[in-house]
Amino acid sequence: MEATRELYWNIGHGASVLIPMYLFTFAALGFLVRSGLQRLDIYKQGKPLNRFDQRGVRIVQLLKNVLLQSRVLKVKGPGYAHGLFFWGFFLLFIGTVFVALQADFTDLLFGFRFLHGDFYLIFSAVLDIAGLVAIAMLAGFFVRRYLVRPDGLETTRDDAIMHGLLFAILITGFVIEGARMAVTELPNNMALAAWSPVGLVVAKGLSGMGEGSLRALHQGMWWLHFALVIGFICSIPFTKFRHILTTSANYFLADLGPKGALVTLNMESEDAESFGAAQIKDMTWKDIFDTDACTKCKRCQDRCPAHNTDKPLSPMKVINQLGEVAGTNPDANLIETVSKDALWSCTTCRACQEICPASIEHVGKIVDMRRNMVLMEGEFPGEEVMVAMDNTEVNGNPLGLAFASRGDWAEGLPVTRLSDDAEVDILYFVGCYASFDKRNIKVATSFVQLCAAAGVKVGILGKEEKCCGEPMRKLGNEYLYQSMATENIETMESYKVKKVVTACPHCFNTLTKDYRDLGFSIETEHYTTFLNRLIQEGKLKVKGDAFDCTYHDSCYIGRHNDLYEEPRALVAAAGGTIREMERSRAEGFCCGAGGGRIMAEEKLGSRISGKRALMAAETGTGTLVSNCPFCLTMFEDGIKGAELEGKLVPRDIAEILVERVIA
Structure with missing residues (x-):
């Protein structure tokens, strides 16, 4: 007997099934589209911005980040779990499409079936494993969010809805499969059943029920599963589920210009009534769209040097505060909503944007609100x-x-x-x-x-x-x-x-x-x-006198310009062996001078430079190498504040090289 199964087994495939099924499906999709279009009115409050150029590049970026989960995987642990959950759920979606494609199109209209033989066996095994992985990852998310919740991870009604719906969809799917297999495969086709390992376990658990009860369970669970999927589709615009669409779209809409470049204002414009952003209408539509793409994963908050030194800034909260204003009170003052202390605390280090899995652009929004404070109100942090x-x-x-x-x-x-x-x-x-x-x-x-x-x-x-x-x-x-x-x-x-x-x-x-x-x-x-x-060209010759050190990636060379290897190559040429700090390269911790903070006193929380100095001291090398005058200045102060004088010496790469020049 060729490996295959009867699609819509025990449900039927007549008009009484297909009409309501597709009617509800298209109604749910229509509701989703209509609700999405209504949210466009929220985005339209913002100023125009062209994010539809270079469409080929944008499409590639979209596919890479959605299908490969490239940005999500930047964080180990939760990132890998999210990637596995996505791939599992995505494969189940593809499997559902294949079933509908054969049953309701190729077989129905042309008598062509492709879900049979070896392809069907692989199809069954892949979907079972995908479903099991999705459930396992979802269980892990549940434990992390409700049982061992990290500090700062907010849990809301949306999270309960998401976990409940997804668990119910996945579990009912396996109950449906198990009930079917208990009737059609367990009694006389174990060779086929073995290719659905999770379904086989469920089927064995249900095998004590009679055929009539199994059919009733199967049919009831099938329609419940369908109803849950319809509920899932309809809930997308009103819950965090919308990030499935908005985060994906944000990969397409990402800034393709020079990394970290700010918008240059026309200071001579006679039409400008104000400069910077004081209300949501002063932001661009993309700034508002970002607030819908946020998943509240708090990665930006975890990386933020200001937040990590007890300052009143959370990039995650800034984005969500802007979203609340856009959705509920567009006339509200953004600066008062976010707070001046939070805005002045930012070092513009880009740690938030570098780690964000949703390609949200935090820094430009903060600078725009600062512009309003300075240019329109004449306010400074001190x-x-x-x-x-x-x-x-x-x-x-x-x-x-x-x-x-x-x-x-x-x-x-x-x-x-x-x-x-x-x-x-x-x-x-x-x-x-x-x-x-x-x-x-x-x-x-x-x-x-x-x-x-x-x-x-x-x-x-x-x-x-x-x-x-x-x-x-x-x-x-x-x-x-x-x-x-x-x-x-x-x-x-x-x-x-x-x-x-x-x-x-x-x-x-x-x-x-x-x-x-x-x-x-x-x-x-x-x-x-x-x-x-x-x-490299042999024009500058230096000798390599061995020494140990740790190296600090300046934010504006590292994250802003992706120059990580050249400075390290210079240290190596001078004979240096680098022991990397806990936070290095793209995850490097700011010195605290960026965003103009070099000119401002650090009055809130603890000193960022002191925390970075402690990270350097933990390497045990005694030498902290950098390539930025701001960093060098901040480390001189940070070492004193952390009481590390005599234990840690900050040096610039040029100072080390000049000592080793071969005449």
Whole structure:
């Protein structure tokens, strides 16, 4: 006997079954579509934004993240469990489609059947295993959410509905299969029954019932199972089930522009009534759509350095607060809803966005609300920030030092001021801290000496260089940022600079991304990439004196620009052996200086830099290597605050390399 089974066994396949079944199915799908269209009105409250360009790229991104669960699998444990549950449930859905396709289309209209023979055997085994895996993973989710719930994981009515419905759908499916097998396969076709291992166990458990009772159980469970599926479809728009659709759509709608780049405001627009976001209408439709895509998994919250140091910021809560405003009170003030302290606590480190399985964009929303506070209300996180802003306006740097002394650090070094000689190999965009801060001047000096050893002629702007404007921009002062940026661009272009190299990740990120909106087109490189290439090409020779260290991935080199290997290659070239910290690479922990926080006092919670210093100290190496002037400054303070002086020394890669140069 060929391996197969009668589809719709014990249910029938006439009009009395098919008509109500498909009528209810299409009605549920229609209800789903109608409810979804109604939610479009919520999204339309936001401003226009084009997220439908490069459709081929977007479709590939959608398929990769849905079918392969690429973003979900970034977190071990819950991520793997979710992936397994998805694949299990997805295979069951495909199996249901195959059954309907044969029974109600190919066989009904053309007499063609494909669910037989070896294909049917594999089909049966795969679906049974898929269902078992789905139930096991769902049970794990239940335990995690209700019995050993991690701190911060919120449980609501939606979660109970989701768990109940999914459990009921999966379990009734196996009861249906078991009742059928107890009548049709268990008595006389065990060879076939063996290919449905879970169904076989259920069938044996039900074997004591008579055939009449089994048929009644089968028929009752079949219609109950169908009703549960209809209920599942209808509940999608009103529960967290909607993330099945919205999260998937968000993969298609993800930002394809430069990673982490902010929208450049037209500060001269005569039509603009306000700048930044104070109400939900000031956000884009995609910002509102993000709130529906959120699964409340709290991964962003777990990664957030502000939240992890007891500050009043949870990226997850920010997104859900915006969603509540959009859905229930669109006239509410977003800043008051989220709270100013929460908004000022963000370091814009992108840890939340990097780990988010739903491709939600948190940072831009926070910066938009900051823009409103600064540009419309004149509010800053503290007096010290106002002073830094004033200093930048007057002297071109937040430290308040005279702009004329910006190039004094380079006296006696092999450096050319472009005002004297513009024929150089690279323009070294020094940045504020390397120009004025004694600790970071050592890094600038080391970089220049490394370039000289490689035969690279270095030029600087000196007093003509202004702050790149990044800290001001991330704190919401778009006007001051654009003023600084415009002056820098005009100065560099006037000298016909061919290439810019900077040791500051914040300068690098700003020049390579944000300045492009203002017409800047000069090639810009971070010094770790530049120096690594000089070593690879044999132009810069260093000896490898062995030492142990740990390495800190600066957020604006790591998560913002995916430069993880080049700095590590430089450490290796110098003879260093890196012992990675608990949080490294894409999961690295911020130093606390990003988002303009370098200019603000850390008054809430504990110090982010102190927590990172403790992570470094736990490696036992005694040396903390970084490649960012902000990080170096924060670690100097963090080590003192954590009482690690003498136990941990922060160093820049350039300082280590220059000690090992081979003349």
